[in-house]
Amino acid sequence: MNKLTLSGLALSSLLLFSNIASALELVETTTLQDAVAAGELPAVQDRVPSEPYISDLAAKGQAVGKHGGELRTLISKAKSVRYMVVWGYARLLGYDEQYNLVPDILKAVDNEDNKVFTLHLRPGHKWSNGDPFTADDFIYYWNDVANNELTSPSGPPAFMVINGEPATVEKIDAVTVRYSWSSSNPNFLPSFAKARPPFIYRPSTYLKQFHADYVDEASLTAQIEEAGVRSWAALHNRKDNLYKNNNPDLPTLQPWMNTTAAPANRFIMKRNPYFHRVDSTGQQLPYIDQVTMNVSSGGLISAKANAGETDLQSRGLSFSDITVLKEGESRHGYKTHLWPVAKASEIALYPNLNNTDPMWRKLLRDKRFRWALSHGIDRKIINRSIFFGLAKESANTLLPSSPLFNQTHADSGAALDLEKANALLDEIGLTDRDSNGFRKLPNGETLEIIVETAGESSQQVDVLQLVSETWKEIGVKLFIKPSDRTVLRNRSYAGETVMTVWSGWDNGIASADMSPGELAPTRQDNLGWPMWGQFYETKGQNGEAPDIASAQRLMELNKAWQEASDKSAKEAAWNEMLAIHADELFIIGIVSGSRQPVVVAGNLKNVPEVAPYSWDPGGQWGVCHPDEFFFSN
Amino acid sequence: MARYLFFRLLTMFGTLLVISFLMFVVIKLPPGDFLSNQIAELRSQGESASIEKAEFLRQQYGLDRPFFAQYFSWLGVWPGPNGFSGLLQGDWGWSFEYERPVDQVVGDTLSLTILVNLATILFIYIVALPIGIYSATRQYSIGDYGITLVGYIGLATPNFLLGLIMLFYANRWFGVSIGGLMDPVFEDQPWSLAKIWSVLAHLVVPTIVIGTSGTAAMIRRLRANLLDELQKQYYTTAKSKGLRPTKALVKYPLRMALNPFVADIGNLLPSMVSGSVLVSLVLSLPTVGPILLDALSSQDQYLAGFILMFTAVLTVIGMMVSDVLLAILDPRIRFSAR
Numbered sequence: 001m002n003k004l005t006l007s008g009l010a011l012s013s014l015l016l017f018s019n020i021a022s023a024l025e026l027v028e029t030t031t032l033q034d035a036v037a038a039g040e041l042p043a044v045q046d047r048v049p050s051e052p053y054i055s056d057l058a059a060k061g062q063a064v065g066k067h068g069g070e071l072r073t074l075i076s077k078a079k080s081v082r083y084m085v086v087w088g089y090a091r092l093l094g095y096d097e098q099y100n101l102v103p104d105i106l107k108a109v110d111n112e113d114n115k116v117f118t119l120h121l122r123p124g125h126k127w128s129n130g131d132p133f134t135a136d137d138f139i140y141y142w143n144d145v146a147n148n149e150l151t152s153p154s155g156p157p158a159f160m161v162i163n164g165e166p167a168t169v170e171k172i173d174a175v176t177v178r179y180s181w182s183s184s185n186p187n188f189l190p191s192f193a194k195a196r197p198p199f200i201y202r203p204s205t206y207l208k209q210f211h212a213d214y215v216d217e218a219s220l221t222a223q224i225e226e227a228g229v230r231s232w233a234a235l236h237n238r239k240d241n242l243y244k245n246n247n248p249d250l251p252t253l254q255p256w257m258n259t260t261a262a263p264a265n266r267f268i269m270k271r272n273p274y275f276h277r278v279d280s281t282g283q284q285l286p287y288i289d290q291v292t293m294n295v296s297s298g299g300l301i302s303a304k305a306n307a308g309e310t311d312l313q314s315r316g317l318s319f320s321d322i323t324v325l326k327e328g329e330s331r332h333g334y335k336t337h338l339w340p341v342a343k344a345s346e347i348a349l350y351p352n353l354n355n356t357d358p359m360w361r362k363l364l365r366d367k368r369f370r371w372a373l374s375h376g377i378d379r380k381i382i383n384r385s386i387f388f389g390l391a392k393e394s395a396n397t398l399l400p401s402s403p404l405f406n407q408t409h410a411d412s413g414a415a416l417d418l419e420k421a422n423a424l425l426d427e428i429g430l431t432d433r434d435s436n437g438f439r440k441l442p443n444g445e446t447l448e449i450i451v452e453t454a455g456e457s458s459q460q461v462d463v464l465q466l467v468s469e470t471w472k473e474i475g476v477k478l479f480i481k482p483s484d485r486t487v488l489r490n491r492s493y494a495g496e497t498v499m500t501v502w503s504g505w506d507n508g509i510a511s512a513d514m515s516p517g518e519l520a521p522t523r524q525d526n527l528g529w530p531m532w533g534q535f536y537e538t539k540g541q542n543g544e545a546p547d548i549a550s551a552q553r554l555m556e557l558n559k560a561w562q563e564a565s566d567k568s569a570k571e572a573a574w575n576e577m578l579a580i581h582a583d584e585l586f587i588i589g590i591v592s593g594s595r596q597p598v599v600v601a602g603n604l605k606n607v608p609e610v611a612p613y614s615w616d617p618g619g620q621w622g623v624c625h626p627d628e629f630f631f632s633n
Numbered sequence: 634m635a636r637y638l639f640f641r642l643l644t645m646f647g648t649l650l651v652i653s654f655l656m657f658v659v660i661k662l663p664p665g666d667f668l669s670n671q672i673a674e675l676r677s678q679g680e681s682a683s684i685e686k687a688e689f690l691r692q693q694y695g696l697d698r699p700f701f702a703q704y705f706s707w708l709g710v711w712p713g714p715n716g717f718s719g720l721l722q723g724d725w726g727w728s729f730e731y732e733r734p735v736d737q738v739v740g741d742t743l744s745l746t747i748l749v750n751l752a753t754i755l756f757i758y759i760v761a762l763p764i765g766i767y768s769a770t771r772q773y774s775i776g777d778y779g780i781t782l783v784g785y786i787g788l789a790t791p792n793f794l795l796g797l798i799m800l801f802y803a804n805r806w807f808g809v810s811i812g813g814l815m816d817p818v819f820e821d822q823p824w825s826l827a828k829i830w831s832v833l834a835h836l837v838v839p840t841i842v843i844g845t846s847g848t849a850a851m852i853r854r855l856r857a858n859l860l861d862e863l864q865k866q867y868y869t870t871a872k873s874k875g876l877r878p879t880k881a882l883v884k885y886p887l888r889m890a891l892n893p894f895v896a897d898i899g900n901l902l903p904s905m906v907s908g909s910v911l912v913s914l915v916l917s918l919p920t921v922g923p924i925l926l927d928a929l930s931s932q933d934q935y936l937a938g939f940i941l942m943f944t945a946v947l948t949v950i951g952m953m954v955s956d957v958l959l960a961i962l963d964p965r966i967r968f969s970a971r
Contacts, residue, residue, distance in 0.1 A: 072817075077927075079730070153692065238732065246732070263731065263738065265813065265919055266820035292817070297917035300812040303797070307804045307811050486665060 024054070026282045030067045031289050032273055041273055042130075044284055049122035051107055053277040055285060055628055060097065062606045064279055065287040065630025071311045071604070073291065076298040078262045081245045083315065084269050084291065085196075086615075088254035089622030090276070092119065092192040092200075097624075099511055099617055101193055105253055105276060107175075113565060114184035121175040126274040127251035131205040135171040140204035142169045144211055145240070150233035157198055159191050186562050187515055195619035199242045203251040210236040255286040255627035267293040277627060286627030308332025311601035312629070314339075314613065314620060319387065319459070322597050333602040338390070338595035342614030345396040345504025345589035346387075347463050349373070349451065353551075353586070354531040354544065356495035359442055363428075364498070365548060370585040372424035373449075374413035376474040382466050383591050386459060396504040396589030397578060401612060403511050404574050409582035414589075421474045430475075439475035448477040451499045452491065455482035460501050463590060493530045500527045504589050509612050512571040519577045520558035521546050528586050550580050603632045641956070645949045652945045653720075653938075657704045660934050660941075666696045667729045667932045694727055707938065720942065726935025730927065735939045739921060745814055746920035749843070750909060752836055754901060756844040757851055758894075764848075765855030770882065772860060780852065787849035793915040796842040800916065809834050812917030839916055843909045854893050862886035895958050902951030903944045 026044045028036060035041045057064055075083065094104040103109060105125070110118040125133040146156040147166075160167045162181045170178045179188065191198055208214040210223070212232045220232050229235050241247050245258050252258075253276070256269035269291040277285040296304055301316030306328035317325065325336040351364040351373075363369050379393035392399075397409040425439060430447060432440040439447040449471075453460050461480055468478035483491070491497050505518045517523070521532035524543070532551060534543030546552050554577055561573040581587070596613040598621075606629045613620060668691045691697055695706065705711030707726060709719025718724040725735040768777040803809040810816045814835050819828040862868060863886055871881040910922035917923075921940060928937035 260821065262733075263742075264821065266817055268821070294813075294817040294820075295917075295919075296812050297914055297923065299915055300800075300917050303801060304811045309810060309817075486663070 024278070024280075024282045026278065026284070029271075029273075029284050031271075035273075047126065047274045048278060048284055049125040049276050051122050051124075053104060053122075055277055055279050055625065057279055057606070057628060062628065064281050064283075065606060065628065067283065067287055067289065067630075069288050069631035070290045070292055071288050071629070071631075072309065073293055073312050074296045074301050074304055074310050074316060075267075075293045076296065076301065076316055078264065078267070078295055079244070079246070080295075080315070081258055081262075081267050081269075081293060082243055083620075084256060084258065084293070085243055085245050085252075085254055086619040087622050087626050088256060089619050089625065090254045091194075091197055093189055094193050095617050095623050097611075099509065099514075099623075101189060101513065109189065111189065114186045114188070115182065116178065116180040117188060118172070118176060118178045121177075122276060123175050125253075125276055127203050127206075127253065128257045128272040128274055129203075129206070129251040130274060131203060131251055133201075133203075133253065134174045135177045136174075137201040137204045138177045139169065139171050140207070141200055141202045142167070144204075144213060145202055145207075148213075148233075150212075150231070151236055151240075159185070159187055159198065160200070184563060184565075186564075190514060193617060195616045195622065196243055202240060202242065206249070206251055207236065207240055210239050256288075256291050265295045267295075269293065275627065277625075279628070287630035288627075305334075305599045306332075308334060308601075310599060311604055312607065312621070312626075313599040314596055317597045317599065319594055319597070322388075322595075325597055325599060335600050335602060337598040337600055337607070337609050339598050339611055339613035340399070340401075341592075341594045341596050342399060342401075342509045342612040342618070343503050343506060343592065344398060344508035345394070345587070345592045346391060346594040347460055347590045348396050348502060348504040349467075349588040349590070350492075350500045350502055350527040351586075351588070352492060352495065352497045352499060352527065353529050353548075354495045355498055360498055363441075366428060367584055368424045368428055370588060371413050372421040372428075372474065373471070373476065374585050374588045375415065375417040375421040375424070376471050376476065377467050377588070377590060378416045378470045379414060379590055380416065382463055385466065386462055387591060387594055390593075390595050391591040392593040394589055394592045395582065395585065396587040396592075397582060398510060399508040399593060399612075402509045404571070404578065406575075406578065406582075409578055410592075412582040413585050416470065418470070418473050425474060425476075433475060437475060438472075438477045446477055447475065448479055449499050450479045450481050450497075451501055452481045452483050452488055452497050453501050454485040454488050456485065464501060467590070489525065489527075492527045493524060493534065495531060497527070502527055504587060504592065506616060507614065508592065509614065509617070510574075512567055512574050514617065516561050516574050516577050517558055519581060520554040521551050522555075522558060550584050554580055601631075605630055605632050638957075641953055645953065648949055649942075649945060653708065653942060654704070656938060656941050656945075657707065657934075660929070660932065660937055661700060661703075663932060665932070666691075667934065668696055694729075707935065720939075725939045728928070728933055728936040730931055730933045730936065735936050738924065738936060739940060739943075742919055742921050742924060745918070746922070749814070749836070749839055749913075749918060749920055750904060752840045753843045753847070753909070756840045757847045760844070761848045761851035761855060765852045766859065766882070766887065768852065769856040769859035769863065772856075784849035784852050787845035790845070792842045792846060792912055795845065796838065796912055796916050799838045799842060803838055807834070809838075814839075814918055839909070839912060839918055842916070843912050855890060858890035858893060859886055862889045892959065892963060895962060896955050898958065899948065899952040899955040902954075903947040 026048060028044045032041060032044075036043055041047070075081070091104050092106045093101050093109065096102050105122070106119050107122045108120045110116075110120075119138070121134065127133050142156070145151050146160070149155075155161070156166050160179075162183050162185050165181060165183070167179045167181055170180075172178055210220065210232065212220065217232055220235060224230070224232060224235050227235055227238060229238060239247055239250060241250065242252065245252070245254075246262050248257075248259050248261050252272060255272055255275050255277075257272050258267060259270050260267040271286055271289050275285055279285060294309075298316050301310075301313065302321040302324050304310060305313050305317065305321075306324050308328065308331070311334075322336065322338070328334070329336060351370055353361070353365055355361045355364055374395070383389055383391050383393050392410075393414055394410040395412045395414045397412070398405050400410075430439045430441070434440055434446050436446075441447050451464055453464070461482065464478065464480045468480070471478050488497070488500060492500055507514060507518065510516070518526075521529045522536045524530050524533040524537055526533050529546070529551065531543040532546045535545050536543075536555070546555060557573045557577050561570050564570045564573060598607075598613070600607045607621075608624055611621075611624055612618065617623070695703060698706075702711060707719050709717055709721035709724070711717075711719075719726075725739075727733075728735050728738045731738045764780055768780045771777055800811050804811050815828060815831045816835075819831050822828060865886070868881065868886050871885060872878070876884075909918075909920065910926060912918070913920045913922035914926060925937060925940045927933070928940065
């Protein structure tokens, strides 16, 4: 059996944990004592799995907390209750603070060549309503949800179907499940750690009462009618929303469970009394009794934070709110932390290599052209005037906190060098000028690049205005065209845009174990090569095959990464892909490492002062384990 | 009169039919539909796992059917995926965004919406009537100029800006929580004196903000109408006969000047539901306005369609009521209608 580092690590940490666990005396949660005494809840020993996840706070440099308190946060829409699942971050496997994949809900995982995965559950683990969480919940999902043609008309999710072959799922015993494929599926385990994880387990005891294979369909008629849906499958799917978190009756494994049904303006998340994590003194997590999510319009969130109406807030706040937030700090006793945004680039230009006009296509595909444009941007001025100098002037590449960071990639084409830019443009042959001093295109028109924006951020427009100033000096005219997200995408997909502005790669802090798919033409929504991405996504039915060598090489490397069995091979694939991007500048990054303001109440402890802010990986504050946050008084 | 009413009802029905069609066309104009937008969104976030679910809904609610099939089955004159079930049968449709039937989504917010807008209308009448009379009877006095100035400022200030400033200071000086219609702690509690007080305290800012421009407009209109009447001979006669000034004013010219108020009912009814969208959005009021805006931008077609249709029905009814009332109140209109 060839075990990967992951399972080895998991097992060794498991041994360590079980030693502590046997010595660990569990303490009853103070705020649940009454319920336990009244017999409404079993004692803590019977609620926590026999081998719980133990949060070693001291090792993280954090304090052991105490139970109690209410954490208030603001959301802009009722459907944002789903963020509780993102932030709760109870995952089968999750990232730790160093972004290693470690078991969380699972006790351990055995991985054989990325083909056979054996998941070991924690014995005695229970759903938030007390139902046992066992291998049956995995089997129920696979057989009765994913493979039922009424509940899932298009079959199991794509990451569980490799080359047309669905997983083979077996229940070994009550706490062991095995997933296997004949070819390797390296994305299987990392998928579990996503901000929005694929829930390959469902609370089967609860959901079976809505499944026509388990109950008489006729007995569901009344409920189907009451819910206003049209079939039992629709009823089942409505109840079955582990991610949307909008069904208060649905049991969960997250630290807090929603107790309020929509529509409402205030959602109460109560502690999950069966949560599987405990601290090293034997107190069950989460520390905080209740999370209250108040719905407020997006525009008021900064004003409400300024008035001290939230205890922990990042959504709805943006860089431009920092002054407002700082102003209210002393009056309401909160702190504004500035977390570095973990995108590869905050603002980046995407030349559309799939533009349908042959002249533009030729120009945009000319590496010298992209380098000239990149050298024609004064990143220092942009950083100083728009980001208070807090961002980093960098090409679109991984951030310094990533183990794969390379300074030469970050500096690639990032310096302001008008002379070189002009020389490159001359070399391409764009030497004719019009009466205003702008260069002319081969067809005699002025070289005017229309940069389209999604029209959602005024920051992008401000940056583009500064870019247009220096581009003028290399004879390139820039026209900013605000549009709408959907329209922008559709125009790009059709090859009608010349250039768009967006943020860089989502994951700027990737390690070699995370998929480099974003770097290769695998997705249509990459505005630089939508047709190549579509070609891959539709398995060649639509779009165009990549027809330049470097893009083809990226595809090969992405495949090599998927098939790599050890870390050094994965690293090699990553490094070459990063080098190709640094050399080609497919995406022209402007600045990276902008800051996300995070408002934290003065008495809320264990919230890191600085942490990478990213949706994936990490689920915003999820990776900091909010169940370990507590109020000091 | 009966004949008149009958034809009015007939044209009302025709108007609504045309409105419903135009509305549906406009809602469907942007490319894609709610689910295809959602699928694109999910895909861009790399969340392909949930796309299957969206596809499921798409079939379930017939979004894959052609435009006219969708329109007619929404109206209820064409069998949908679930037989004849549309507006005519009292099925308002399904909201994709909220994942519940439309009447449930709208029903909950309707009462608060009417509360806010009713408070505003009362505010407008209570403030505008006396001020309008005052500035008409004392034309070109310092008071008149002062009120005119304030009125113009009220008309010209963008009310969302005014709203934000007032919210900020209401919080700082009086400790009223920012936005919403009550303090968040009362949201899920039963009604109590403290809760009512909280609602009243939170009503002040929206009422003033939504009401300022309406008040200013009403003052100007009343003043102009009243000035017209005050120059007429019957008023001079009444005064010269020794009628007390108040009585002379209230009994004749004021009644004439009230016509625009009655004519306004046609606009008031729909604005009880759909008025104040922008302000509600900025001030985070739990009213129909923000729901409508969200529904339109996310192409939640049945929800948007229902709210617009409901407003259209109210407008048409309001117009009819004000026409009939005017005809009853003012003989001149009754005669000229022939």
